[in-house]
Amino acid sequence: MARLSLKNIQKTFGNFQALEDVNLDIASGEFICLLGGSGCGKTTLLRIIAGLEDQTSGEMLLEGADLTKVHCHKRNVGMVFQSLALFPHLNVGQNIAYGLDVRGVAKNTRLARARDLLEVVGLTGLFERPVSALSGGQRQRVAIARALAIEPTLFLMDEPFSALDAGLREHLQIEVKKLQRKLGVTTIFVTHDQNEAMSIADRIVILNEGRIEQAGSPTEVYARPQTRFVADFMGTNNIFSPEFSQGGPVMLDGVDLGSPQGDLAALSGKYTIAVRPEYVRLKPVSADESGLIGTVDFVRHLGASVETELSVGERTFIHTMVSDRAPDFQVGDRAEIQFDLSHAWVILS
Amino acid sequence: MKRSLVPYLIGLFPLAMMVVFFLAPLAFMIVVSFYERDPLGFYKVSFVWDNYAKFFSSFYYTISMRSLWSASLGALVVVLLAFPAMYIIVDMHRRWQLFWVILLLSLMCLSEVIIGFAWLILFSESSGIPKFLGWVGLWENPRSLSPSFGAMLIGFITLGFSLVALMFYPQMAQRDRSIEEAALTLGTPPARVFYKVVLPNFTPAIVSSVATMFVYFLGVFVMPTMLGRPQDWNMTVIITDKAVGDANMPLGAALSVIMLLFTLLIIGGLMLASRKREASS
Known part of the structure; x- marks a missing residue:
């Protein structure tokens, strides 16, 4: 669990300003949803937190320590990608144990941890199965288990359910929320779906054109949008x-x-x-x-x-x-x- | 009724092409391989195993092993160079990517003879690399670098590099880069991502490229004769020498059939190994 502070984060790609003065404090164990339309900067912000992109300026503190200079592979973040990015050359168990293997954890320990996590995500018995033989929902769970296997300081998810059908998506939303509560890991979840954000987040951060429009609990954001953009986005149609x-x-x-x-x-x-x-x-x-x-x-x-x-x-x-x-x-x-x-x-x- | 025949008629076209351009010459070659040599003509109709028996002499055995060695080494080196090169090229700015692709396509347009002559000049004592190295003082007594096995291998690489690189290009450019990012977030140091994730994911493509290049280099004729020494010549050169130079078509045909079997065995082995690997993963 960790407390993350983002201070005046800016990101430009050439002449395009992707993020502008983003300030956000995330409490330990909090479940944050970054919500916004296409190109609003939510994925860029997530990638900056993961260390996959460098911010143009600004400060990022994890438990008070500067995270900016820490390379991506040393940040200990578990990330679930939109494409899931499972390793096709490894089976389910090897995928989950990969992060532990890189950390030099003994084979028995890492395989035991992978089996435990498979049980947690409800895939017991699929340890040896190739990832290509899994259904969409199973692949999601493997990606989640793989990210959690390293006991991450921050758990990041980039629109992980966008490709799933509505029923499965709702089911997984509930499972992820329960799992996050159980593990108490600080989680940042990117989505463009306000219903998804409402159903899982402790706090919703709405981004528009690289800026935070409003941050608050789902009830606050839903009941009292502060700007026309947020009101439109949250479905307050009478303005x-x-x-x-x-x-x-x-x-x-x-x-x-x-x-x-x-x-x-x-x-x-x-x-x-x-x-x-x-x-x-x-x-x-x-x-x-x-x-x-x-x-x-x-x-x-x-x-x-x-x-x-x-x-x-x-x-x-x-x-x-x-x-x-x-x-x-x-x-x-x-x-x-x-x-x-x-x-x-x-x-x- | 007429409409139902159309797919079959369409399917007959490639079949006819296969028969006319591949199976018929192959069958003819197999038949000729059992004929006897006629010193006054090309061959005499007969059925003898003599031509195949000759292969088991130490001379042809050595040539075969040498052909397999030079083709395998050439195929491995060219893939080992082209794969990382294309990995770097696809991450370049689009303008530079285009530059490299056009350059590689241009290289493919050059004939084997032109490439061979270019290297002959560059390897020559009087005007090429040795002269330059002597001029800058890095080589005291410069001498020609060809013919040699190394020169022949460089010729192979020049021939195959652009072909292999362009074979990798679409797959490499369209690969899901988030897989490499996932490896990074899971703690893989950037320098090891290539070996831990990229290389294993491309193993099937690498194996098929090595196999393609192996078959290609087994059949090259100009490079060994222009840049290699007689002891570097491969079976293709010897087959040509026997069939055309010595007018011994039956022996040339028998050697060709044996090389074809060798190639099929190796490709079959590679495919089997690849399937086993896929089944086990």
Whole structure:
């Protein structure tokens, strides 16, 4: 277990700034998810931590000691690659024992450790099998066991489940989380899937264009995105900029959205706010058509819930409701959109 | 009905090519190997084992062993040089990669005779490397470096290098580099990653390249005659000498059949070893 501090990490590739002023403290035994879209710098940051890339500037401290000058092969990091990178010329047992072999651990000890880890990842009996004869899920487990065999100081995973089908991916997410809790190893997991990050991370770090947009617990990041990017990324689809008047009615395009509550009550002027789809209500249009009226563009049945997309002029709003309580609106219907402003918050544009 | 014949007709084309250009000449060679030599012509129709019996004389045995030795050594050296060279080239900037690939392709366009003459000049006492070494004072009494076994081997390497390097290129360029990175993160020092991970992963490709080069060098004619001494000549030179020089086509054919069997045995052995290795891993 180790505490890792990243201070002002910058990385440039020619004229391209891949990482900009990344500052992050990771506690011992913490499970961090680096979340972001393609090219946001999450894999570059992971590779810098592993020592596979050098940062252009900045400092990296592991338990207070400078990690920058330590070569990759001496950092004692266990890494699971996106391609898994299993050694094709070695069988399952030899793959897992490889790191111990390099460290000069006696053959009996390393083979025993490999067998133990095979049991931990649920692959008992596959010790002698060639890696080419394994299924996708089995290969994932071997890669995880191989990285953990060296008892790493840091456990790094670069989108390890991206190539798996949804069922297997969810199953492995739970297994990895349980294993990480059991071993208490400090883990950094890269993903572009917010659901994956939400389900396994202790803390999510959202990156955009090489910068950290927001870091926080899954609940914090989900419930209170601080920027428009994070809100979009986490699926907070209702972002708009109404006028506030210090406790007076909140107005959007001349329509009264109701009275502000909580922190919003003190605002005055135009602010960008966000409301999650589950805090939107849809009602039949009243006779005087005084509310915010939208037209249903799309209705999506997601099993447990129903998602309705409505347009108001250029704006789009999303409403979500559990299936058995969802209002019966069809595409083309008009509906009055109401926001629960007690669950709205201000975000940075 | 007509449509169902099309795949068979298409399949007949390569079969016909094989028969016309390979199996028919081979069959003819095997038949001729049992004929008798006619001092007034090429051969006399007969069925004798004499031509094969001659192979078991010490002269032909020595030539055979020498051919196998020079071809194996040449194949090993050329692969040992081309493999690491291509490993370095594929990690170069794209512009340099292109430069090297074009250079290697250009080398392949040169004929064996041109390469042989170029080395003859470079090895000559009057105008080549020996003269230069004498001029800079590194060689007191410079003399010609050819003909010699070393000169012949260098000729082999020049012939085979670009071919082997380009054989490795696509596989090497498209290899999953994260395997090497995984070895690094697991504690392998950078200098050992090549031996621990890259080399073992490329063993099948290396074995097949060695086998290809072995067969290729077993059949070269110009390099041994231009750069080698008579005692360095391989079986190909001797077969040509017997068949064309001595007009002894049956003996030439018998020696060719024996060399073909040798080659098939060695390639078969390599394939078997490779399959066993794959099955055990």
